Amino acid sequence: xxxTAAAAVEKSAPPVFLPPVYHDRQSASGVQLEIKxxxxxxxxxxxxxDININVQKGMVxxxxxxxxxxxxxxxxxxxxxxxxxxxxxxxxxxxxxxEPLFGNKVDVIAxxxxxxxxxxxxxxFPMTIAENVVYPLKVDGVTDxxxxxxxxxxxxxxxxxxxxxxxxxxxxALGLSGGQQQRLCIARAIAGNPDxxxxxxxxxxxxxxxxxxxxxxxxxxxxxxTIVIVTHxxxxxxxxxxxxxxxxxxxxxxxxxxxxLFTTPKAAKTEEYITGRxx
Amino acid sequence: MADVAxxxxxxxxxxxxxxxxxxxxxxxxxxxxxxxLWGMGGALAFGMxxxxxxxxxxxxxxxxxxxxxxxxxxxxxxxKVIAGEPLRQERYRPTADQLAAENETVRQAIAADLGFxxxxxxxxxxxxxxxxDFRWVxxxxxxxxxxxxxxxxxxxxxxxxxxGHISAITVKGSKIEGDALTPxxxxxxxxxxxxxxxxxxxxxNGRIADVxxxxxxxxxxxxxAVLDYGTGTPGQIAAQAEVDRRTAELQAxxxxxxxxxxxxxxEEAANTVTFREIGGATKVYPLSAIVRYFESNDLGLGGSxxxxxxxxxxxxxxxxxxANTEGGVAPAIxxxxxxxxxxxxxxxxxxxxxxxxxxxxxKQGRIVSIVRISVNNLAGVPSIVYGVFxxxxxxxxxxxxxxxxxFPERLPSPTFGTGGLLWSALTxxxxxxxxxxxxxxxxxxxxxxxxxxxxxxxxASKWQTIRYIVLxxxxxxxxxxxxxxxxRGAGEVAPLMLVGVVxxxxxxxxxxxWPFAHLxxxxxxxxxxxxxxxxxxxxxxxxxxxxxxxxxxxIVIVLLLNVSAIAIRNRLKRRFQGSQF
Ligand SMILES: Nc1ncnc2c1ncn2[C@@H]1O[C@H](COP(=O)(O)OP(=O)(O)OP(=O)(O)O)[C@@H](O)[C@H]1O
Ligand SMILES: [Mg+2]
Numbered sequence: 047x048x049x050t051a052a053a054a055v056e057k058s059a060p061p062v063f064l065p066p067v068y069h070d071r072q073s074a075s076g077v078q079l080e081i082k083x084x085x086x087x088x089x090x091x092x093x094x095x096d097i098n099i100n101v102q103k104g105m106v107x108x109x110x111x112x113x114x115x116x117x118x119x120x121x122x123x124x125x126x127x128x129x130x131x132x133x134x135x136x137x138x139x140x141x142x143x144x145e146p147l148f149g150n151k152v153d154v155i156a157x158x159x160x161x162x163x164x165x166x167x168x169x170x171f172p173m174t175i176a177e178n179v180v181y182p183l184k185v186d187g188v189t190d191x192x193x194x195x196x197x198x199x200x201x202x203x204x205x206x207x208x209x210x211x212x213x214x215x216x217x218x219a220l221g222l223s224g225g226q227q228q229r230l231c232i233a234r235a236i237a238g239n240p241d242x243x244x245x246x247x248x249x250x251x252x253x254x255x256x257x258x259x260x261x262x263x264x265x266x267x268x269x270x271x272t273i274v275i276v277t278h279x280x281x282x283x284x285x286x287x288x289x290x291x292x293x294x295x296x297x298x299x300x301x302x303x304x305x306x307l308f309t310t311p312k313a314a315k316t317e318e319y320i321t322g323r324x325x
Numbered sequence: 326m327a328d329v330a331x332x333x334x335x336x337x338x339x340x341x342x343x344x345x346x347x348x349x350x351x352x353x354x355x356x357x358x359x360x361x362l363w364g365m366g367g368a369l370a371f372g373m374x375x376x377x378x379x380x381x382x383x384x385x386x387x388x389x390x391x392x393x394x395x396x397x398x399x400x401x402x403x404x405k406v407i408a409g410e411p412l413r414q415e416r417y418r419p420t421a422d423q424l425a426a427e428n429e430t431v432r433q434a435i436a437a438d439l440g441f442x443x444x445x446x447x448x449x450x451x452x453x454x455x456x457x458d459f460r461w462v463x464x465x466x467x468x469x470x471x472x473x474x475x476x477x478x479x480x481x482x483x484x485x486x487x488x489g490h491i492s493a494i495t496v497k498g499s500k501i502e503g504d505a506l507t508p509x510x511x512x513x514x515x516x517x518x519x520x521x522x523x524x525x526x527x528x529x530n531g532r533i534a535d536v537x538x539x540x541x542x543x544x545x546x547x548x549x550a551v552l553d554y555g556t557g558t559p560g561q562i563a564a565q566a567e568v569d570r571r572t573a574e575l576q577a578x579x580x581x582x583x584x585x586x587x588x589x590x591x592e593e594a595a596n597t598v599t600f601r602e603i604g605g606a607t608k609v610y611p612l613s614a615i616v617r618y619f620e621s622n623d624l625g626l627g628g629s630x631x632x633x634x635x636x637x638x639x640x641x642x643x644x645x646x647x648a649n650t651e652g653g654v655a656p657a658i659x660x661x662x663x664x665x666x667x668x669x670x671x672x673x674x675x676x677x678x679x680x681x682x683x684x685x686x687x688k689q690g691r692i693v694s695i696v697r698i699s700v701n702n703l704a705g706v707p708s709i710v711y712g713v714f715x716x717x718x719x720x721x722x723x724x725x726x727x728x729x730x731x732f733p734e735r736l737p738s739p740t741f742g743t744g745g746l747l748w749s750a751l752t753x754x755x756x757x758x759x760x761x762x763x764x765x766x767x768x769x770x771x772x773x774x775x776x777x778x779x780x781x782x783x784x785a786s787k788w789q790t791i792r793y794i795v796l797x798x799x800x801x802x803x804x805x806x807x808x809x810x811x812x813r814g815a816g817e818v819a820p821l822m823l824v825g826v827v828x829x830x831x832x833x834x835x836x837x838x839w840p841f842a843h844l845x846x847x848x849x850x851x852x853x854x855x856x857x858x859x860x861x862x863x864x865x866x867x868x869x870x871x872x873x874x875x876x877x878x879x880i881v882i883v884l885l886l887n888v889s890a891i892a893i894r895n896r897l898k899r900r901f902q903g904s905q906f
Contacts (some may be wrong), residue, residue, distance in 0.1 A: 127778060159784035169775040172798055182783040184793070231779070238784060 061295070066098070067312040069302035070289045073102035078242060078272040079124065084138035086119060088131070093119045095296045096138070101242075101289075106264060106273040108287035108304065110280065112319065115293045117276040121244050124274065125161040126154050142242070159186075162235025162271075166247040168227035170219035170234075175211050178219045178230055182238030197237050205233035206263050225256025232263065236271070243267065245275040249282065261286050280320055284308050292316045380880075387877030390870035391636040393629050396476045396488055396621045397447070398603065399462055400469040407460065408476055408488050408603040409447030410621070416441045419463065431465045446866075450478070450486035454602050458485055459866045472622045479600065479618040481610070482646060485867065489602035494612055498595045518596050518613035525589045528582055536579045543568045543575070640874065645829065650858055650867045654875060656830055660746070660848035661882060663834055665815045667750035667844070668757070672810055675754060676761025677803060683762070684769045685791055697766075704759040712820030715752030720744055720824060724845075740845050744825030746834045747844035752824050753817055757810035764806020768799035797897075804894035808887050815883045818852035826853040828861075851879040 079101035086094040093116050101107050109117040122128045124140060126147065140147040147157060159182070170178050177184070179201050180194045188194060198215065202208040207229040211222070219230055228248060235243055245264075249257040264273060264286045277283050283290055284304060291301045292313070300313040311317040354360060394410040401407065418440050424432055435442050444463040452458045479487040493502035496514050550564035596612040616639070619632055643653030679700075687693045724741035732740045741747070772795050780790040818826075827847045834846045859872040 125782060127782060130778070130781075155784055155786055158782060161782075163778075163782035165775060165779065165782075167775060169773070169779040171776060171779065171794055181780070181785075181793070185780075185783055185785040185789050234779075234783065 063095070063295075063297045063299075064313070066298040067300045067302065067316075069306055069312065070100065071102065071105070071303040073105050073288075075103040077101065078103040078143060079274070080141045081120075081124075082139050082141070084120075084123070084140060085136065086116075086123060086128070087135040089133040093296050094123075097293075097298050099291055099298065099301055101272060101274060103272050104269050105288040106268045106275060106286050108283040108290045109274065109276045109293060110278070110283050110290060110319075111293035111299075113278075116296045117293060118246055120293070121246050121274060121276050124242070124244055125158050125163055126152075127163070129154065159238055160240050161242045161244055162232075162238060162240040164228070164231050164235050164243065164245040164248045166250055168224060168231050168251065170222070170227050170230050172218070172220060174216045175219045175222070175230065176215040179233050179237050181234055186238075201233040201237040202230075204236050204267070205229045206259060206266075207233055223256075225252050225259065228252060228256070228260065229263065232260070236267070241272060243271045243273045245273065247276050247278060250278065257282070280308070292319065294319070383873055383876050383880065386870065386873035390874050391633050391640070393478070393619065393621050393624055393632045394448075395472050396478060398471050398473055398476070399447070399467050401462070402466050402468050406603050407447065407449060407462070409449040409460065410478075410488070412446045412448055412459075414443055414445045416443055418442075423463075427465065434465065448486070448488075448866075450488040451602050453484040453608060454606055474623050475620060476603075476622060477618050478621045480616040480651070482614040482616060485651065487600050487602070489600055491598060491618070492601040492607060493599040495595065495597045496612075497592075502599075514596065514612060515615055515618075518593075518611070518615075521589055521592060521596075522613035525586060525593070528586045528589070533579065533582050533586070536575050536582065540572060540575050540579075543572050641878075650862050650871055654849075654851065654854060654878065656833060657849040657851045657854045657875075658878065658882065659833060659835075660826075660830070661815060661851045661879070662886070664746055664750055664753070664821075664848065664850065665811055665886060667746065668753045668814045669807060669811050671750055672754040672757050672761055672814075673803075673807055676758045676806070676810075677765050679758070680762045680765035680769060681791065684766045685787075685795070700759050700762050704763075707819075708756055708817055709819045709823075711752050711756045712823035715748055715755070715820060715824040716744065719748040719751050724748065744823065744827075744847055745845040746825055746848050749821050749825040749848070750844075752820050753814040756817065756820065757814050760810045760813065761803070761806045764809065765799065765803045768802025768806070769795060771802060772798045801894045801898040804890060804897065808890045808894070811886055811890060812883055815886060816852060816879070818850070818856060821850055821853060822856075826850045828853075828857050851875055851882070855879070 077100045079099075081097050081099040081101070084094060084097040085092065097120060099107075109120065111117055119128070123136065124147070128134050128136075136148060142157070142160065146152060171181060173181075176194075176198045179198045180188075183194060183197055199208060199212075202211065207226060210226060211230075214221075219227065222230060228251070232243075232248070249260050252260065261282065264275070267273065268288075275283075275287065287304045289302065290304045290307045292299045292307065292311075292315070294315055300307060300311060300316045302312065307316065308320055311320060394412075396408055397411050398406060398408045419435060419442050424435065427435075442463055442465060444461045445467075447460050447462055448458065449455060449460055450458050475490070476488065477491055479491070481487055491506070491511065493500055494506065494511060494514055495501070501510060501514075547565055547568040550561045550568075554560035554564070593611050593613060597609050598612045598615060599607050599609050601607045617632070617635060619628065624632065640653045641658070642655050644656060645654060646652035683693060683697065687696075720741075720743055724739065724743065724745075727741040728739055776794050776798065777790055780794045781787075785793065825847045827849065830847050830849045832843070832846060834843050834848050855872050855875045858868040858875065860868075862868045
């Protein structure tokens with residue numbers, strides 16, 4: 047790169063962010079998660095700027111945006127997973143049905159029990175399939191055999207995995223295929239009967255067929271659960287979500303009904319992104 | 326290609342050089358890394374040769390020591406006759422004095438051989454006859470060497486081996502010799518004598534020892550009463566009366582046992598054996614002093630195997646005799662295994678908990694780094710320093726306090742206030758704990774972050790995550806650390822000499838007397854046994870084969886301990902294996 051080009055980058059003004067555009071679809075049952083003026087810093091660098099999103103109850107909300115824009119950071123803030131990181135600072139507030147998530151008095155463990163989380167890479171525990179599914183119950187100290195058995199079946203059926211594994215419940219979960227492992231993780235996430243399911247690119251390690259199964263699953267689960275899903279796959283966001291939030295460099299650019307956002311985006315940046323001009 | 330690149334870099338126009346640069350194809354030797362491969366292969370081969378050589382040597386000497394050797398009868402130039410087991414030959418340079426004593430032909434032969442001669446080491450036994458049981462015989466002094474039948478090698482309770490003839494025995498006072506002394510008669514008498522010795526041993530070391538143990542307990546009880554109530558108080562007087570009454574009972578029992586023993590001893594005296602060495606001198610011993618006897622030159626394969634098996638069996642199951650150079654090492658095997666297991670039981674929780682705190686809970690920073698570096702450096706402290714610390718801190722300070730608090734009636738003789746199994750195990754635990762800490766930290770940090778996050782996301786607390794996810798997952802790695810610690814601990818001798826290992830322990834650390842496990846007792850250890858037999862005994866020539874045998878046994882024990890630990894680890898590991906999609 048020539049010297050003049052580098053200087054040009056140096057001099058170019060930081061991008062100006064207009065206030066986000068909102069045209070989201072409202073749920074009849076109200077707001078599940080309310081993210082208010084939420085900012086987050088990793089040490090000195092700010093990763094999230096004044097995020098305001100109302101996640102509607104029983105709906106699927108997709109988070110999209112180019113790599114590094116803060117989708118995972120936002121999602122992991124919702125169940126305080128970011129607490130594990132040193133030098134992390136937040137301002138603003140998130141409320142779960144009116145109860146604040148941030149603050150000294152918040153019981154983080156109780157909070158996490160109301161939120162299931164599915165990670166980008168399937169992370170089954172080195173235990174049997176059944177033990178994996180009932181892990182949230184084990185953590186709660188449930189020992190009643192019948193209850194556990196019922197939870198195993200119910201959760202595995204819920205994750206559309208029951209028929210494939212019902213004969214090998216006592217074998218190691220690590221013997222499952224990648225797609226099966228991811229559905230097992232979904233089963234584990236819903237076994238604790240949470241209100242909200244957080245999914246961070248749940249299909250990125252899967253083949254198209256496994257992806258389809260998980261999308262179908264999300265379709266079935268919504269209504270009972272409020273789902274927030276991070277995805278890089280625009281088609282996927284279009285297929286499964288009701289509302290979509292588009293983020294860029296830590297800012298929320300547009301938050302709206304998925305069909306509207308993908309067909310007639312209101313913000314210029316969103317249009318550039320979904321038409322594939324950058325990102 | 327290389328030419329282009331070179332000419333390009335040679336020109337002043339850098340831009341052109343860059344556009345014309347091509348990566349040269351092929352590669353030179355250094356780039357392919359072949360010399361490093363040779364180096365690595367060489368290093369491996371060198372290491373393997375040393376290890377294989379060492380193990381082969383231990384195996385060879387360890388396995389051949391107990392095989393019966395033939396007895397040679399050597400007639401010397403001066404007409405003397407000696408009988409012994411030839412052990413090895415070597416070339417040596419006779420001194421001028423030795424040469425002067427020989428005749429001209431011998432001197433010339435040696436001179437022709439550049440001043441060298443050959444000599445053979447014979448194990449003569451018969452320490453009680455000659456005052457020495459090994460002898461070098463130069464070849465030029467041996468007139469005639471033969472292996473006659475009928476020579477007997479006797480392993481004895483005392484005085485080491487006897488080589489010669491059994492000329493007579495007395496059974497119940499009547500003498501049997503000459504043709505009447507058939508092998509059958511001798512064997513029957515010997516079996517009977519050994520059985521009698523067994524009975525005597527049982528009475529003296531078993532039942533009388535029990536009585537003594539109880540008497541000692543009573544004495545301590547009386548002493549305790551004095552300490553608790555004060556002399557002359559009603560409590561003390563009552564306790565003393567009770568103790569006196571029970572002591573009298575025990576005393577009566579003791580008297581009967583002693584009488585019984587006396588009768589057996591009288592019988593012993595009436596059953597003797599007469600040994601006649603090759604030169605004709607004789608000595609008389611109790612018949613039961615014979616451990617085993619056989620005619621070395623007439624054994625055949627079956628007979629040799631039987632002797633070999635019997636010697637191994639005695640070695641592994643019996644107590645030592647003859648200042649540890651003969652007999653068995655059963656107490657040392659027991660002591661080694663028990664000490665290693667107790668050490669593992671101590672070091673495992675200690676190391677794992679420390680590592681857990683360091684890795685999972687402590688705030689990572691300067692202080693934790695310093696602690697970690699210190700722990701790693703502890704592994705480099707000479708082990709004898711741990712021995713000094715163990716003696717000073719564990720035995721004298723800790724043990725002394727325990728004695729003062731709980732066993733005042735036994736003072737001034739120490740109970741815990743001296744070296745013992747517990748203090749040895751603790752000292753070695755301290756010595757090996759860095760290994761466990763480092764391995765555990767390693768294993769903990771190898772647990773993927775995604776697993777922890779998965780568990781936390783399920784609403785598990787940090788402790789639940791560690792308990793259910795992290796520890797099981799790290800268990801094989803922790804076991805590896807423990808295996809290393811065990812191997813290190815089982816082979817350690819120096820610190821043990823200060824904190825509880827003895828040459829000959831009067832009692833095992835476990836017995837049938839309450840509370841069964843006596844961890845305060847001193848114990849025997851194979852490692853120390855090797856040192857003691859090889860370097861501290863009267864006759865290093867006699868001890869040498871035992872060094873190899875004991876080394877072999879120690880290696881096998883460490884191997885067995887490790888193999889069982891590895892088996893456990895692999896069972897743990899299998900649970901976590903699976904396809905990685
Ligand atoms: N632990 C951390 N420490 C410091 N900075 C971090 C940390 N995690 C993320 N970041 C930074 O925060 C910003 C947002 O990261 P985040 O992982 O949320 O992006 P993302 O939108 O999920 O990207 P992707 O689509 O690639 O997953 C990035 O600039 C990243 O470098
Ligand atoms: Mg991400």
